[in-house]
Amino acid sequence: MDKRTSILRAAEKLFCELGYEGTSTRSIAREAGANMAMINYYFGSKEGVFVEIMTERIKAFGAQLTVIDEDRISPMEKLKKVIEGYAERIFLNTSFHKMMHRELSLAQRPEMYEKIKGAISTNLEVFEHIVTAGIESGDFRPVDVRMLIATIMGTISNVASSPGKVTGNTLDISNPKDRDILKERLINHLKELAQTFLEPKK
Amino acid sequence: MDKRTSILRAAEKLFCELGYEGTSTRSIAREAGANMAMINYYFGSKEGVFVEIMTERIKAFGAQLTVIDEDRISPMEKLKKVIEGYAERIFLNTSFHKMMHRELSLAQRPEMYEKIKGAISTNLEVFEHIVTAGIESGDFRPVDVRMLIATIMGTISNVASSPGKVTGNTLDISNPKDRDILKERLINHLKELAQTFLEPKK
DNA sequence: CAAAACTAATCAAACGATTGATTAAGACAA
DNA sequence: TTGTCTTAATCAATCGTTTGATTAGTTTTG
Numbered sequence A, B: 001m002d003k004r005t006s007i008l009r010a011a012e013k014l015f016c017e018l019g020y021e022g023t024s025t026r027s028i029a030r031e032a033g034a035n036m037a038m039i040n041y042y043f044g045s046k047e048g049v050f051v052e053i054m055t056e057r058i059k060a061f062g063a064q065l066t067v068i069d070e071d072r073i074s075p076m077e078k079l080k081k082v083i084e085g086y087a088e089r090i091f092l093n094t095s096f097h098k099m100m101h102r103e104l105s106l107a108q109r110p111e112m113y114e115k116i117k118g119a120i121s122t123n124l125e126v127f128e129h130i131v132t133a134g135i136e137s138g139d140f141r142p143v144d145v146r147m148l149i150a151t152i153m154g155t156i157s158n159v160a161s162s163p164g165k166v167t168g169n170t171l172d173i174s175n176p177k178d179r180d181i182l183k184e185r186l187i188n189h190l191k192e193l194a195q196t197f198l199e200p201k202k
Numbered sequence C: 001c002a003a004a005a006c007t008a009a010t011c012a013a014a015c016g017a018t019t020g021a022t023t024a025a026g027a028c029a030a
Numbered sequence D: 001t002t003g004t005c006t007t008a009a010t011c012a013a014t015c016g017t018t019t020g021a022t023t024a025g026t027t028t029t030g
Helices: A003-019 A024-031 A036-044 A046-070 A077-094 A094-104 A108-135 A145-163 A177-196 B003-018 B025-032 B036-043 B046-063 B075-092 B094-102 B109-138 B144-161 B176-198
Strands: none
Touching: A003 A024, A003 A036, A003 A046, A003 A094, A003 A177, A003 B025, A024 A036, A024 A046, A024 B094, A036 A046, A046 A077, A046 A094, A046 A177, A077 A094, A077 A108, A077 A145, A077 A177, A094 A108, A094 A145, A094 B094, A108 A145, A145 A177, A145 B144, A145 B176, A177 B144, A177 B176, B003 B025, B003 B046, B003 B094, B025 B036, B046 B094, B046 B109, B046 B144, B075 B109, B075 B144, B075 B176, B094 B109, B094 B144, B109 B144, B144 B176
């Protein structure tokens, strides 16, 4: 792994654990086994590292969404695939997801947030398109699309961020097997919710 | 307003906007119209200020715990009342709600974490009891209760934290009137969702 | 081919600014 | 006068960033 990449991975780890402000460039360099100056050499600034990490991740998710949207399956199957994909992705790295929401909920560092929000809203549009197309084709009944998206993403986000609220701390989330059980339960719930909520009334 | 109080209010405002790490004691003093030394004089440290703010809020939160559950109305009406109450409460002070989740997700400051979690889980139990009772009485069809709660709270939290994702930035959230429109839209969506999802199949 | 020129990568050291905290001295009410 | 409040000045530590020098590898040139 080259220095550039190891800086990215080290920074990601520390940002997740300690937050953006709580992570110093010195600690990033130490964790990456690199010199401090390399951070500015490759990314211009600490903020540049953060933006790079975020856009990297968001683009990967966007690519996944687009692939699903272009699949030749029914709107409901698409939606279920999106739910699965989103849940899988977030459960694969919950601490990153928490970090993203944490740092985005701050009103400061405007240019950085504009960039990231732009990438997110591109993804939202694909999501929205899937549901809207389903409504237009008559597969779904008409609903508040953006609110439905907020529900799906909000539920996944909520369960991933505080799994204890759901399991009542009977499961050990640090255990991959237990985490998988919770993830499947979440996916099932959301699929059923989507099915019930979107089914056209007869 | 005395200096002590104005420091608390100034710190709360800045913590909400900039996060804990992003807020300096100097900026708190400036915002409060007080000298820097007053912060350490009254609260011992920056963290002392933070702890004071949180305990203050949590106490107020616990005092206003709903008695909806004891109302003599149908389970569905109870649930809708809970949805309304929860949305109202969070929309009343979104920035504080965001800050709470932000600092909570960092897992630093463990004593605070436990305190807040305790307050939240008390509310969860009321919530859960309402839905469970509705299922037992046959008003609701059997569903994954905890997941449903995660959906409701997750949706509200999601919309409150990033309203732009829903409105597409066509509304000005800092405008109380626009914020009210969004809140009503959210409540309507969730009521409809609950109705559709929980309705027993014939 | 070999010398010269250039390039990207890396480093230790230092920059000025800012951090949270403390001090000693003054102001003011009781 | 005593004890509470308030101040400006200052502390050491740490922050993100920049610097100038050095290395190793590649290109260009004579």
